[in-house]
Amino acid sequence: MPELILHHYEISPFSAKIRAMLGYCDLPWQSARTAPLPPRPGVDTLTGGYRRIPAAQLGADVFCDSRLIGEEVAAMAGRPELSLAQADDAQRELATRAELEVFFACVSKAAGWPLLRRVIADYGPVTLFRTLRDRAGMTRSMNEPRLQKRGPGGDVNGYLDDLEALLVADFLFGDQPTIADFAAWHCLWFATEVGGRNLAARLPRVQAWMQTVAAFETVPTEELSADQVLAIAGSCEPRELPADIGEDDLLGKPVTIGPADYATDTVTGILVASQPDRFILRRDTLTTGTVHVHFPRERFAVTSAAGR
Numbered sequence: 675m676p677e678l679i680l681h682h683y684e685i686s687p688f689s690a691k692i693r694a695m696l697g698y699c700d701l702p703w704q705s706a707r708t709a710p711l712p713p714r715p716g717v718d719t720l721t722g723g724y725r726r727i728p729a730a731q732l733g734a735d736v737f738c739d740s741r742l743i744g745e746e747v748a749a750m751a752g753r754p755e756l757s758l759a760q761a762d763d764a765q766r767e768l769a770t771r772a773e774l775e776v777f778f779a780c781v782s783k784a785a786g787w788p789l790l791r792r793v794i795a796d797y798g799p800v801t802l803f804r805t806l807r808d809r810a811g812m813t814r815s816m817n818e819p820r821l822q823k824r825g826p827g828g829d830v831n832g833y834l835d836d837l838e839a840l841l842v843a844d845f846l847f848g849d850q851p852t853i854a855d856f857a858a859w860h861c862l863w864f865a866t867e868v869g870g871r872n873l874a875a876r877l878p879r880v881q882a883w884m885q886t887v888a889a890f891e892t893v894p895t896e897e898l899s900a901d902q903v904l905a906i907a908g909s910c911e912p913r914e915l916p917a918d919i920g921e922d923d924l925l926g927k928p929v930t931i932g933p934a935d936y937a938t939d940t941v942t943g944i945l946v947a948s949q950p951d952r953f954i955l956r957r958d959t960l961t962t963g964t965v966h967v968h969f970p971r972e973r974f975a976v977t978s979a980a981g982r
Contacts, residue, residue, distance in 0.1 A: 676757060677895060679731040680743075681717040685792060685868045686710070688740040689776070690891065691860035692703045695744060697892030699751035705894035706731070706903045710797065718901030720907060721967055722941040722957050726933070731903060733910030734965045739933075741773075742952060742970045744853060755852045759951055765847060768840075769857035771833070774935075776787065776858075779830045780865040792868055811961055834862075834877055841879035842972050844886065850888065859887040904961050912966035915947050915954065922948035928979040931955060942979050943967060965982040 678696070680691035680703055696703050708714045708727060717729050729736055730743040736742050741758055748756035757760075758769060798942045837846065837858060845851045846858060862884060865871045873881050898906075919925065924945045930939035931953055943955030946966065953976055956969045 676732055677704050678750070679706050679906070680728055680744070680894070681706045681714075681731065681903070682706050682728040683708055683710055683871070684796065686727050686788070687763050687780075687837045687860045687864035687868075688726075691740055691856050692728055692730070692743050692747065693892065694859065694887055694890040695747050695756060695856050697713050697890040698856075698896040699747060699753060699756070701751055702745065702895045703892075704896045704898050704902070706898045716903045719900075719904060719959060719961055720965055722943060722955075723936050723939060723940045724932075724941050725837060731907065734912045734962065735968065736907075736965055737968045739970045739974075741972070742857070742968055744888070745857065745951065748853070749914075755850065756856070758853050758857075761853055768846070768854045772854075772858045772861055774834050776830060777861040780784045780861040780869070782912070799958050821827060834873070834880055837880050837883070838877050841883055845883065853885075855887060859884065864886065907962040907965055912956075915966075918949075919946065920948035920950075924948070924976060924978060929955070929976050931969050931974060931976045933973060934975040939965065941969075945976065948976075 678701065680689065680692060680696070682692070682705070682790060684707075706716060708717050710727070712723070712725055714910055717727075720731065721729055721738060724738050726739065728740060728743060730739050731737070732746070737746055740846075745757055745759060748754060749803060755813035758766060761769065767844075788845050840846045845855050847854060862873075862880075866873065866884070867888075871886070888939075899935040922945065925948060927945060928942065929945045930940040931945075932938050932941050941955065941957075945953060946956045950969075953969045953974065955969070957965050957967055959965070963972065
Protein backbone atom coordinates (compact mmCIF):
# COMPACT_ATOMS: atom_id res chain seq x y z
CA MET A 675 0.00 0.00 0.00
CA PRO A 676 1.48 3.41 -0.94
CA GLU A 677 1.96 5.90 1.86
CA LEU A 678 -0.38 8.84 2.01
CA ILE A 679 1.27 12.19 1.32
CA LEU A 680 -0.16 14.96 3.48
CA HIS A 681 0.09 18.52 2.16
CA HIS A 682 -0.10 20.54 5.37
CA TYR A 683 1.45 23.15 7.61
CA GLU A 684 2.20 22.82 11.28
CA ILE A 685 -0.41 25.14 12.80
CA SER A 686 -3.30 24.14 10.51
CA PRO A 687 -6.00 22.70 12.81
CA PHE A 688 -7.54 20.51 10.10
CA SER A 689 -4.05 19.18 9.34
CA ALA A 690 -3.62 18.34 13.03
CA LYS A 691 -6.87 16.38 12.85
CA ILE A 692 -5.52 14.21 10.02
CA ARG A 693 -2.09 13.80 11.64
CA ALA A 694 -3.79 12.52 14.80
CA MET A 695 -5.98 10.13 12.81
CA LEU A 696 -2.96 8.74 10.97
CA GLY A 697 -1.15 8.21 14.26
CA TYR A 698 -4.13 6.51 15.86
CA CYS A 699 -4.41 4.18 12.86
CA ASP A 700 -0.64 3.53 12.90
CA LEU A 701 -0.47 4.42 9.21
CA PRO A 702 2.89 5.61 7.85
CA TRP A 703 2.68 8.87 5.94
CA GLN A 704 4.86 11.32 4.08
CA SER A 705 4.88 15.05 4.68
CA ALA A 706 4.74 17.80 2.05
CA ARG A 707 4.85 21.01 4.06
CA THR A 708 3.31 24.04 2.46
CA ALA A 709 2.52 27.66 3.29
CA PRO A 710 -0.58 28.99 5.09
CA LEU A 711 -1.52 30.99 1.97
CA PRO A 712 -1.22 30.58 -1.80
CA PRO A 713 0.85 30.48 -3.89
CA ARG A 714 1.87 26.97 -2.85
CA PRO A 715 4.20 25.19 -5.28
CA GLY A 716 3.32 21.54 -5.62
CA VAL A 717 -0.16 21.34 -4.19
CA ASP A 718 -1.42 24.23 -6.36
CA THR A 719 -0.27 22.40 -9.47
CA LEU A 720 -1.88 19.16 -8.34
CA THR A 721 -5.25 20.60 -7.36
CA GLY A 722 -5.54 23.47 -9.81
CA GLY A 723 -5.56 26.12 -7.10
CA TYR A 724 -7.69 24.65 -4.29
CA ARG A 725 -6.87 26.96 -1.40
CA ARG A 726 -7.78 25.00 1.73
CA ILE A 727 -5.24 22.93 3.61
CA PRO A 728 -4.79 20.02 4.12
CA ALA A 729 -4.90 18.07 0.91
CA ALA A 730 -3.71 14.49 0.60
CA GLN A 731 -2.16 12.53 -2.23
CA LEU A 732 -1.93 8.88 -3.20
CA GLY A 733 0.07 8.75 -6.41
CA ALA A 734 -1.92 10.64 -9.04
CA ASP A 735 -5.06 10.94 -6.87
CA VAL A 736 -5.47 14.05 -4.74
CA PHE A 737 -8.07 14.42 -1.98
CA CYS A 738 -9.37 17.82 -0.88
CA ASP A 739 -11.00 18.65 2.47
CA SER A 740 -10.24 16.88 5.73
CA ARG A 741 -13.61 15.11 5.69
CA LEU A 742 -12.73 13.31 2.47
CA ILE A 743 -9.16 12.68 3.60
CA GLY A 744 -10.64 11.16 6.75
CA GLU A 745 -12.70 8.79 4.62
CA GLU A 746 -9.53 7.66 2.84
CA VAL A 747 -7.72 7.15 6.16
CA ALA A 748 -10.65 5.14 7.53
CA ALA A 749 -10.68 2.93 4.43
CA MET A 750 -6.89 2.42 4.41
CA ALA A 751 -6.89 1.48 8.10
CA GLY A 752 -10.06 -0.63 7.98
CA ARG A 753 -11.63 1.51 10.71
CA PRO A 754 -15.26 2.30 9.84
CA GLU A 755 -15.68 4.19 13.11
CA LEU A 756 -13.50 6.92 11.60
CA SER A 757 -15.80 7.37 8.60
CA LEU A 758 -18.17 10.30 8.85
CA ALA A 759 -20.36 8.60 6.23
CA GLN A 760 -20.85 5.67 8.62
CA ALA A 761 -21.25 7.73 11.80
CA ASP A 762 -24.54 7.85 13.65
CA ASP A 763 -26.62 11.01 13.87
CA ALA A 764 -25.17 12.13 17.21
CA GLN A 765 -21.59 11.75 16.00
CA ARG A 766 -22.32 13.57 12.73
CA GLU A 767 -24.09 16.40 14.54
CA LEU A 768 -21.18 16.92 16.93
CA ALA A 769 -18.58 16.76 14.13
CA THR A 770 -20.49 19.30 12.05
CA ARG A 771 -20.92 21.63 15.02
CA ALA A 772 -17.20 21.39 15.83
CA GLU A 773 -16.00 22.04 12.29
CA LEU A 774 -18.25 25.02 11.61
CA GLU A 775 -19.48 27.08 14.56
CA VAL A 776 -16.85 26.01 17.10
CA PHE A 777 -13.97 26.08 14.64
CA PHE A 778 -14.52 29.73 13.76
CA ALA A 779 -15.09 30.62 17.40
CA CYS A 780 -11.80 28.98 18.40
CA VAL A 781 -9.91 30.68 15.60
CA SER A 782 -11.34 33.99 16.75
CA LYS A 783 -10.43 33.38 20.39
CA ALA A 784 -6.91 32.25 19.47
CA ALA A 785 -6.10 35.45 17.59
CA GLY A 786 -3.82 36.83 20.31
CA TRP A 787 -0.11 37.30 20.86
CA PRO A 788 0.82 33.56 21.12
CA LEU A 789 -0.64 32.94 17.66
CA LEU A 790 0.94 36.07 16.19
CA ARG A 791 4.32 35.13 17.66
CA ARG A 792 4.05 31.60 16.27
CA VAL A 793 3.23 32.78 12.74
CA ILE A 794 6.03 35.37 12.81
CA ALA A 795 8.52 32.76 14.02
CA ASP A 796 7.50 30.21 11.40
CA TYR A 797 6.77 32.39 8.39
CA GLY A 798 7.78 36.01 9.05
CA PRO A 799 5.85 39.28 9.50
CA VAL A 800 4.81 39.60 5.84
CA THR A 801 3.01 36.26 5.94
CA LEU A 802 1.42 37.25 9.24
CA PHE A 803 -0.03 40.40 7.69
CA ARG A 804 -1.24 38.52 4.60
CA THR A 805 -2.78 35.77 6.75
CA LEU A 806 -4.71 38.17 8.99
CA ARG A 807 -6.03 40.07 5.97
CA ASP A 808 -6.95 36.83 4.19
CA ARG A 809 -8.79 35.32 7.16
CA ALA A 810 -10.73 38.54 7.75
CA GLY A 811 -11.87 38.55 4.13
CA MET A 812 -12.78 34.86 4.31
CA THR A 813 -14.99 35.46 7.34
CA ARG A 814 -16.78 38.41 5.70
CA SER A 815 -17.53 36.39 2.56
CA MET A 816 -18.71 33.19 4.21
CA ASN A 817 -21.93 31.69 2.84
CA GLU A 818 -22.75 29.33 5.71
CA PRO A 819 -26.27 30.31 6.96
CA ARG A 820 -25.71 29.10 10.52
CA LEU A 821 -22.58 31.17 10.89
CA GLN A 822 -24.19 34.22 9.33
CA LYS A 823 -27.06 33.93 11.78
CA ARG A 824 -25.09 33.23 14.94
CA GLY A 825 -21.84 34.90 13.99
CA PRO A 826 -18.42 33.27 14.10
CA GLY A 827 -18.20 33.57 17.88
CA GLY A 828 -20.45 30.57 18.51
CA ASP A 829 -20.93 29.16 22.01
CA VAL A 830 -17.61 27.60 23.00
CA ASN A 831 -18.42 27.38 26.70
CA GLY A 832 -21.62 25.49 26.00
CA TYR A 833 -19.72 23.22 23.63
CA LEU A 834 -17.08 22.45 26.26
CA ASP A 835 -19.76 21.69 28.85
CA ASP A 836 -21.40 19.30 26.39
CA LEU A 837 -18.09 17.51 25.82
CA GLU A 838 -17.49 17.22 29.57
CA ALA A 839 -20.92 15.61 29.96
CA LEU A 840 -20.31 13.20 27.07
CA LEU A 841 -16.98 11.97 28.42
CA VAL A 842 -18.23 9.21 30.71
CA ALA A 843 -15.72 6.86 29.04
CA ASP A 844 -12.28 7.48 27.55
CA PHE A 845 -13.75 8.99 24.40
CA LEU A 846 -16.86 10.91 23.46
CA PHE A 847 -18.91 7.91 22.37
CA GLY A 848 -17.30 5.01 24.18
CA ASP A 849 -14.03 3.24 24.81
CA GLN A 850 -12.53 3.93 21.38
CA PRO A 851 -12.37 7.12 19.36
CA THR A 852 -14.70 7.84 16.49
CA ILE A 853 -14.49 10.51 13.81
CA ALA A 854 -16.35 12.77 16.25
CA ASP A 855 -13.38 12.75 18.65
CA PHE A 856 -10.94 13.99 16.03
CA ALA A 857 -13.40 16.56 14.66
CA ALA A 858 -14.19 17.84 18.16
CA TRP A 859 -10.53 17.91 19.22
CA HIS A 860 -8.81 19.80 16.41
CA CYS A 861 -10.40 23.22 16.96
CA LEU A 862 -9.62 23.06 20.68
CA TRP A 863 -6.06 21.99 19.82
CA PHE A 864 -5.71 25.19 17.81
CA ALA A 865 -7.04 27.35 20.63
CA THR A 866 -4.82 25.75 23.29
CA GLU A 867 -1.62 24.63 21.55
CA VAL A 868 -1.36 27.43 18.99
CA GLY A 869 -3.45 30.19 20.56
CA GLY A 870 -2.17 29.68 24.11
CA ARG A 871 -5.62 29.44 25.69
CA ASN A 872 -6.20 27.35 28.83
CA LEU A 873 -9.10 25.04 29.47
CA ALA A 874 -11.08 25.78 32.63
CA ALA A 875 -10.42 23.71 35.75
CA ARG A 876 -14.09 22.67 35.71
CA LEU A 877 -13.33 20.50 32.63
CA PRO A 878 -11.06 17.69 33.94
CA ARG A 879 -12.49 15.09 31.56
CA VAL A 880 -12.01 17.36 28.54
CA GLN A 881 -8.44 18.10 29.62
CA ALA A 882 -7.60 14.39 29.93
CA TRP A 883 -9.29 13.58 26.61
CA MET A 884 -7.41 16.40 24.88
CA GLN A 885 -4.09 14.95 26.04
CA THR A 886 -5.09 11.44 24.94
CA VAL A 887 -6.01 12.52 21.40
CA ALA A 888 -2.97 14.80 21.11
CA ALA A 889 -0.72 11.83 21.90
CA PHE A 890 -1.90 10.12 18.71
CA GLU A 891 -0.11 12.70 16.54
CA THR A 892 2.86 11.10 14.86
CA VAL A 893 5.82 12.12 12.72
CA PRO A 894 6.06 11.36 9.00
CA THR A 895 8.39 8.78 7.51
CA GLU A 896 9.80 11.34 5.08
CA GLU A 897 9.67 15.02 4.17
CA LEU A 898 8.99 15.63 0.46
CA SER A 899 9.62 18.73 -1.64
CA ALA A 900 7.19 20.24 -4.14
CA ASP A 901 9.25 18.79 -6.97
CA GLN A 902 9.12 15.33 -5.40
CA VAL A 903 5.34 15.25 -4.99
CA LEU A 904 4.88 16.39 -8.58
CA ALA A 905 7.31 13.72 -9.77
CA ILE A 906 5.36 11.08 -7.83
CA ALA A 907 2.09 12.17 -9.43
CA GLY A 908 3.72 12.22 -12.87
CA SER A 909 5.06 8.68 -12.45
CA CYS A 910 1.64 7.23 -11.55
CA GLU A 911 -1.74 6.73 -13.15
CA PRO A 912 -4.89 7.68 -11.21
CA ARG A 913 -6.62 4.72 -9.62
CA GLU A 914 -9.49 3.20 -11.55
CA LEU A 915 -12.76 5.05 -11.40
CA PRO A 916 -15.61 3.25 -9.63
CA ALA A 917 -17.75 1.00 -11.79
CA ASP A 918 -20.70 3.27 -11.11
CA ILE A 919 -19.56 6.83 -11.80
CA GLY A 920 -23.02 8.19 -11.05
CA GLU A 921 -25.48 10.17 -13.09
CA ASP A 922 -24.94 13.84 -13.81
CA ASP A 923 -25.60 15.98 -16.84
CA LEU A 924 -22.11 17.45 -16.42
CA LEU A 925 -20.22 14.14 -16.57
CA GLY A 926 -17.48 14.28 -19.18
CA LYS A 927 -17.72 18.06 -19.42
CA PRO A 928 -15.57 20.91 -18.10
CA VAL A 929 -16.75 22.15 -14.71
CA THR A 930 -15.71 24.37 -11.86
CA ILE A 931 -15.95 23.14 -8.29
CA GLY A 932 -15.37 24.83 -4.97
CA PRO A 933 -16.59 25.09 -1.38
CA ALA A 934 -20.05 26.56 -0.95
CA ASP A 935 -19.55 27.89 2.60
CA TYR A 936 -16.23 29.79 2.85
CA ALA A 937 -12.92 30.11 0.98
CA THR A 938 -14.96 29.57 -2.16
CA ASP A 939 -12.20 29.69 -4.79
CA THR A 940 -12.92 27.17 -7.55
CA VAL A 941 -10.97 24.54 -9.48
CA THR A 942 -11.57 23.70 -13.14
CA GLY A 943 -11.42 20.22 -14.70
CA ILE A 944 -13.42 17.49 -16.39
CA LEU A 945 -16.06 15.86 -14.19
CA VAL A 946 -15.42 12.11 -14.43
CA ALA A 947 -17.45 10.83 -11.46
CA SER A 948 -20.36 12.13 -9.42
CA GLN A 949 -20.88 9.77 -6.48
CA PRO A 950 -22.99 10.06 -3.33
CA ASP A 951 -19.99 11.18 -1.26
CA ARG A 952 -17.71 12.88 -3.80
CA PHE A 953 -17.01 14.52 -7.11
CA ILE A 954 -13.91 13.49 -9.07
CA LEU A 955 -12.29 15.86 -11.56
CA ARG A 956 -9.71 14.97 -14.17
CA ARG A 957 -6.95 17.52 -14.62
CA ASP A 958 -4.17 17.34 -17.20
CA THR A 959 -0.98 19.33 -16.79
CA LEU A 960 2.39 19.33 -18.54
CA THR A 961 4.07 18.73 -15.19
CA THR A 962 2.10 15.75 -13.91
CA GLY A 963 0.07 14.37 -16.80
CA THR A 964 -3.37 13.22 -15.68
CA VAL A 965 -4.42 13.54 -12.05
CA HIS A 966 -7.80 12.91 -10.44
CA VAL A 967 -8.84 15.44 -7.81
CA HIS A 968 -11.49 14.30 -5.32
CA PHE A 969 -13.86 16.73 -3.57
CA PRO A 970 -16.56 15.97 -0.99
CA ARG A 971 -20.09 16.40 -2.24
CA GLU A 972 -21.37 17.96 0.98
CA ARG A 973 -20.92 21.76 1.13
CA PHE A 974 -19.29 21.89 -2.33
CA ALA A 975 -20.85 23.19 -5.53
CA VAL A 976 -20.26 22.20 -9.16
CA THR A 977 -21.13 24.38 -12.13
CA SER A 978 -20.53 24.15 -15.87
CA ALA A 979 -17.33 25.72 -17.14
CA ALA A 980 -18.42 25.64 -20.77
CA GLY A 981 -17.40 28.80 -22.59
CA ARG A 982 -15.02 29.95 -19.86
